[in-house]
Amino acid sequence: MNACDIALPNINAIKPYQPGKPIDELERELGISNIIKLASNENPLGPSEVVLTAIAQAAKALTRYPDGNGFVLKAALADYYQLTADQITLGNGSNDVLELLARTFVSPADEVIFSQYAFAVYPLVTQAIGAKAVIAPSRDFGHDLDAMTTLISDKTKLIFIANPNNPTGTAIAPEQIEAFLQQVPSSVIVVLDEAYVEYTTQTVNTVEWLANYPNLVITRTFSKAYGLAALRVGYSLSSPDIADLLNRIRQPFNVNSLALAAATAALSEQAYIDQTKQVNEAGLKQFEAGFKLLGLSFIPSKGNFITVNVKRNADAVFQLLLQQGVIVRPIANYGLPHHLRISIGLPTENQRCLDALAIALEQKHD
Numbered sequence: 569m570n571a572c573d574i575a576l577p578n579i580n581a582i583k584p585y586q587p588g589k590p591i592d593e594l595e596r597e598l599g600i601s602n603i604i605k606l607a608s609n610e611n612p613l614g615p616s617e618v619v620l621t622a623i624a625q626a627a628k629a630l631t632r633y634p635d636g637n638g639f640v641l642k643a644a645l646a647d648y649y650q651l652t653a654d655q656i657t658l659g660n661g662s663n664d665v666l667e668l669l670a671r672t673f674v675s676p677a678d679e680v681i682f683s684q685y686a687f688a689v690y691p692l693v694t695q696a697i698g699a700k701a702v703i704a705p706s707r708d709f710g711h712d713l714d715a716m717t718t719l720i721s722d723k724t725k726l727i728f729i730a731n732p733n734n735p736t737g738t739a740i741a742p743e744q745i746e747a748f749l750q751q752v753p754s755s756v757i758v759v760l761d762e763a764y765v766e767y768t769t770q771t772v773n774t775v776e777w778l779a780n781y782p783n784l785v786i787t788r789t790f791s792k793a794y795g796l797a798a799l800r801v802g803y804s805l806s807s808p809d810i811a812d813l814l815n816r817i818r819q820p821f822n823v824n825s826l827a828l829a830a831a832t833a834a835l836s837e838q839a840y841i842d843q844t845k846q847v848n849e850a851g852l853k854q855f856e857a858g859f860k861l862l863g864l865s866f867i868p869s870k871g872n873f874i875t876v877n878v879k880r881n882a883d884a885v886f887q888l889l890l891q892q893g894v895i896v897r898p899i900a901n902y903g904l905p906h907h908l909r910i911s912i913g914l915p916t917e918n919q920r921c922l923d924a925l926a927i928a929l930e931q932k933h934d
């Protein structure tokens with residue numbers, strides 16, 4: 569018996585998500601230490617004391633199931649966004665919520681629209697359902713909302729838009745997104761994935777749009793600016809109706825107690841976010857200057873990472889960086905075989921990465 573013969577064809581066709589290489593794995597493979605990882609857009613500052621204290625406190629109750637309704641975190645988020653708690657859906661990372669949205673609204677006969685170079689999870693959740701992915705060509709590595717509009721059909725159920733986008737770091741003006749929302753039929757769910765919104769200088773409060781567009785869902789996460797990637801906690805903001813539907817199919821305890829406690833504590837730490845943004849701004853400038861010195865072009869980024877064109881097989885450069893203990897992210901799987909995505913680290917980490925890149929680029933290449 570071959571399990572693949574009995575599995576669903578759409579599942580057989582899935583290419584698994586490729587995560588950033590873990591530090592421990594590279595340590596085992598190369599037997600080296602002092603490795604830096606700039607591969608998964610994590611916050612280089614590490615968790616704050618306030619968050620660590622909240623986790624230590626919550627750890628005392630580990631024998632208990634978590635609060636399946638996430639009452640305290642939802643109340644904190646509702647207060648933060650001036651929404652009601654019944655508009656919030658918590659997820660085991662925002663990836664969890666992205667998948668719930670697809671499973672709630674999309675059947676195998678339907679279509680899902682997203683952009684070329686969009687976040688890898690969108691094709692994954694679409695394929696897992698067996699629905700058709702309709703891919704809008706990008707414009708300057710970013711979303712082309714006009715192209716997306718023309719692709720909307722009777723079969724379109726869901727549109728995913730990450731703003732800023734990963735892996736390109738491009739962002740579109742909120743005004744453009746709102747103009748787009750006005751074009752989209754109300755029978756199509758628009759998921760605005762704002763995993764990196766905290767890094768932007770955007771002043772428009774997109775959350776206010778929820779009042780006017782009942783088909784809009786905004787997703788955000790504690791994995792990036794809030795520095796809690798390991799705990800897996802994200803959420804969506806939507807109409808109460810959509811939240812109610814998502815609630816029916818989520819796992820009853822999809823967010824664990826440590827994550828709930830840490831996220832609640834993190835939400836009140838604006839100083840941590842401010843510091844995070846400062847470190848990121850400086851790091852982006854450091855990389856931009858470094859790339860210019862190396863004669864490399866890059867995609868201007870609004871996120872906590874920057875995507876650089878290394879003008880040769882980027883996987884080979886990735887390997888040469890690994891040998892120097894620097895983990896970055898090749899993105900050939902996104903259709904960008906000459907680019908590397910580099911997460912912004914601490915100043916010393918950024919410099920080590922740039923130095924390693926200079927050495928890698930001196931090697932003979934194809």
Ligand SMILES: *Cc1c(COP(=O)(O)O)cnc(C)c1O
Pocket residue numbers: 609660661662663664687730733734761763788789790791792797800801802
């Ligand atoms: C990192 C990221 C997420 C968030 O993932 P989590 O599951 O919340 O860790 C969502 N969307 C995009 C575009 C991302 O890059």
